[in-house]
Amino acid sequence: MTGVRATAAAASTAPMEGALSRLKEIVGPAGILEEPEEMEPFRVGFGGAFRGEAALVLRPASTAQVAQVVATCAQARIPMVPQGGNTGLAGGAQPDDSGRAVIIALDRMRRVRAVDGANDTLTVEAGVTLAEVQQAAQAVDRLFPLSLASEGSCRIGGNLATNAGGTQVLRYGTMRALTLGIEAVLPDGRVFDALRGLRKDTAGYDMKQVFIGSEGTLGIITAAVLRLFPRPRVVETAMAGIADAAAAIRLLGLARARLGEGLSAFELMRAPSLDFAVAAVPGLSSPFAGRHAWYLLIEASGQAEGDGLRQALDGMLEAGLEEGLVEDAVVAASGEQRRRLWGLREAQAEAQKHAGRGVKHDISVPVSAIPDFIARADTALQRAFPGILPFAFGHVGDGNLHYNPIVPRDWSEATRAARQGEINRIVHDVVAALGGSISAEHGLGQLRVAEAEHYKSAVELDLMWALKSALDPHGLMNPGKVLRAQP
Numbered sequence: 439m440t441g442v443r444a445t446a447a448a449a450s451t452a453p454m455e456g457a458l459s460r461l462k463e464i465v466g467p468a469g470i471l472e473e474p475e476e477m478e479p480f481r482v483g484f485g486g487a488f489r490g491e492a493a494l495v496l497r498p499a500s501t502a503q504v505a506q507v508v509a510t511c512a513q514a515r516i517p518m519v520p521q522g523g524n525t526g527l528a529g530g531a532q533p534d535d536s537g538r539a540v541i542i543a544l545d546r547m548r549r550v551r552a553v554d555g556a557n558d559t560l561t562v563e564a565g566v567t568l569a570e571v572q573q574a575a576q577a578v579d580r581l582f583p584l585s586l587a588s589e590g591s592c593r594i595g596g597n598l599a600t601n602a603g604g605t606q607v608l609r610y611g612t613m614r615a616l617t618l619g620i621e622a623v624l625p626d627g628r629v630f631d632a633l634r635g636l637r638k639d640t641a642g643y644d645m646k647q648v649f650i651g652s653e654g655t656l657g658i659i660t661a662a663v664l665r666l667f668p669r670p671r672v673v674e675t676a677m678a679g680i681a682d683a684a685a686a687i688r689l690l691g692l693a694r695a696r697l698g699e700g701l702s703a704f705e706l707m708r709a710p711s712l713d714f715a716v717a718a719v720p721g722l723s724s725p726f727a728g729r730h731a732w733y734l735l736i737e738a739s740g741q742a743e744g745d746g747l748r749q750a751l752d753g754m755l756e757a758g759l760e761e762g763l764v765e766d767a768v769v770a771a772s773g774e775q776r777r778r779l780w781g782l783r784e785a786q787a788e789a790q791k792h793a794g795r796g797v798k799h800d801i802s803v804p805v806s807a808i809p810d811f812i813a814r815a816d817t818a819l820q821r822a823f824p825g826i827l828p829f830a831f832g833h834v835g836d837g838n839l840h841y842n843p844i845v846p847r848d849w850s851e852a853t854r855a856a857r858q859g860e861i862n863r864i865v866h867d868v869v870a871a872l873g874g875s876i877s878a879e880h881g882l883g884q885l886r887v888a889e890a891e892h893y894k895s896a897v898e899l900d901l902m903w904a905l906k907s908a909l910d911p912h913g914l915m916n917p918g919k920v921l922r923a924q925p
């Protein structure tokens with residue numbers, strides 16, 4: 439059935455204690471965590487940057503249980519914080535310090551509900567991990583292309599709620615482009631059932647889009663219909679050493695022209711971030727004899743067996759060498775060599791820890807503006823904070839950089855924290871001047887709410903508030919994330 443189903447969500451003045459007992463009854467003993475040490479892993483975000491308090495952690499096992507939990511919380515005015523794999527990087531899955539909220543973890547909703555090979559779709563519940571979705575697709579000889587370094591832990595509900603990106607967006611798009619249908623529980627407990635596997639549907643507003651990327655502030659996603667793709671038969675991977683970001687963008691144009699739709703990843707790393715990756719992770723090494731200022735990881739994939747794709751990749755790199763865009767290049771000759779090249783890219787988070795204290799940014803600008811962004815942000819930061827170390831990597835083919843300068847070594851953590859706002863302002867002003875976004879793929883969470891308020895227009899903020907107020911008039915669904923908490 440498709441549509442909005444009503445549940446008994448009549449207003450009530452049920453006291454908090456009564457509501458908590460009712461919540462425990464709904465999920466049963468297997469779905470409740472209330473001891474501080476049991477709740478701790480859910481209260482702390484990835485890397486320990488965010489922590490909150492919670493009255494309970496609830497782990498419903500079905501959509502019906504989620505709906506009953508949400509209706510009960512709504513009646514008792516208990517704030518709710520949805521959580522998936524807890525790998526988010528913006529503090530979106532952590533409650534505030536009041537201890538009033540409940541965390542609603544979707545990790546027990548693990549069913550693959552349907553596989554439709556002829557329609558190329560997979561219907562899964564929100565708690566299935568991304569790696570499990572990839573495996574389920576592989577089991578029917580298909581590809582689910584979303585790929586993140588956190589894929590063993592992050593869950594599909596979290597991927598949807600953050601509109602996750604990753605390394606294959608260039609070819610397949612973000613989570614939004616990979617989703618045909620959604621089931622979500624609204625902030626009053628009603629179930630919005632739009633689990634449709636349709637590629638064309640112009641019957642009114644596309645309401646599922648409202649929930650994708652809403653970071654749990656408009657409802658709880660319980661299931662989704664995902665798009666599957668043919669599994670590539672051939673994958674070719676190369677790494678190129680280049681002189682600057684302008685060369686990267688010109689080479690991207692060349693790669694698009696030579697490899698067409700086959701181009702699936704185009705990732706940029708700056709010299710220091712590659713050096714720190716090699717230093718931080720045993721077994722990693724640079725594939726080049728010399729050092730280059732920047733590195734590109736380029737991947738192409740296709741269906742046609744044979745060496746046509748390899749020839750196209752080689753041809754593109756040779757043309758890049760002739761045009762002076764490429765200083766040196768290697769092409770992986772085996773699966774092991776491919777894994778070693780990707781290992782350098784996937785070690786960037788480790789590399790960053792090894793490099794020192796940093797200030798993280800997840801920005802996007804038009805692809806053509808990437809060189810300008812780097813030049814302007816580097817110059818402005820060096821002028822303001824001499825000794826700051828440039829550190830950047832990211833999905834440059836999508837115009838998305840994790841631009842995370844490392845602060846001077848003599849700064850204490852307190853100094854870094856005190857100056858983070860100034861650094862953000864310098865970087866985000868450049869982003870804004872170039873028509874970019876201060877959050878490309880990690881979401882605003884609680885980390886970037888004030889920054890978003892600073893840069894978004896009054897009209898855009900009004901529209902966001904109109905949506906929030908219409909769906910969640912009491913501000914109970916993940917308060918303080920994306921938008922400021924209502925007083």
Ligand SMILES: Cc1cc2nc3c(=O)[nH]c(=O)nc-3n(C[C@H](O)[C@H](O)[C@H](O)COP(=O)(O)OP(=O)(O)OC[C@H]3O[C@@H](n4cnc5c(N)ncnc54)[C@H](O)[C@@H]3O)c2cc1C
Nearest residue numbers: 522523524525526530593595596597599602603604654659
């Ligand atoms: C090493 C590492 C690498 C990463 N690389 C990338 C990358 O390349 N690209 C990228 O986009 N991200 C990346 N991330 C960030 C993170 O993995 C993604 O944001 C991911 O989509 C979060 O999924 P999760 O299940 O862990 O969500 P959580 O962290 O649990 O939650 C994230 C947000 O979604 C909400 N939420 C979770 N589940 C639901 C639900 N069912 N319904 C409604 N709201 C919900 C939460 O309230 C929160 O606001 C990386 C993280 C790490 C640690």
